[in-house]
Amino acid sequence: MKPKHQRLALAGAALAALGIAATLALPALKDQAAYFYAPADVAAKGVTPGQAIRLGGLVEKGSLTRSADGLTIHFRVTDRLESVPVAYTGIVPDLFREGQGMIADGRFDADGTFRAETLLAKHDENYMPPEVAKAVEKAEAAAKARPETPTP
Structure with missing residues (x-):
């Protein structure tokens, strides 16, 4: 050749x-691949149970509870428009607390609870993960655009 x-x-x-x-x-x-979702996106688009996603938002104040074993926590993630229940078993980051930004990778189960496999917390007072910041800004803009309904 x-x-x-x-x-x-x-x-x-x-x-x-x-x-x-x-x-x-x-x-x-x-x-x-895990696609990023804010709680409002989960409510609007719907997520199939078992689908891997990345959920981000703020830990809702007053929602954090710890189980007796000390390893499992339950809390709600919000973007100030919607909120999603989350369960996580594992070592919680030191900076994880209510009112702070977080991102979790995991899947929804059949009852609508997000089962986080990894949990990340923001690392200082001025930082918010870019995806979370955009989602919160978007949710706040949507909330302002909604017409107010009079309370009876």
Whole structure:
């Protein structure tokens, strides 16, 4: 075989191997993707139980409870428009507290509770994760745009 044909065969084999690798890798990566949702997005779009998502917002004040084992906590995440119940079992970050920004990766169960597998808390007083900040701003703008209903 001439050197030119050898190079073409090698290039063709390399492209075929790359195509096979991409075909195998992309579906696996899609299963690992977690899309960010704020509580208002969960309420508006709905989420399938078992679907992996990233939930972010503020820990609702007065909602944090700890179980007797000390490892499981229950709380609500809000974007000041909607709120979602969350359960997490594991070591809670030191900076995790009510009224602070947080992001959790996990899945919803059949009863609508978000089962967090990882829990991240904001790391200083001035920082809020960008996704959470955008979601809270969006929810506040939507709340201001709603017409007020008179109370009887």
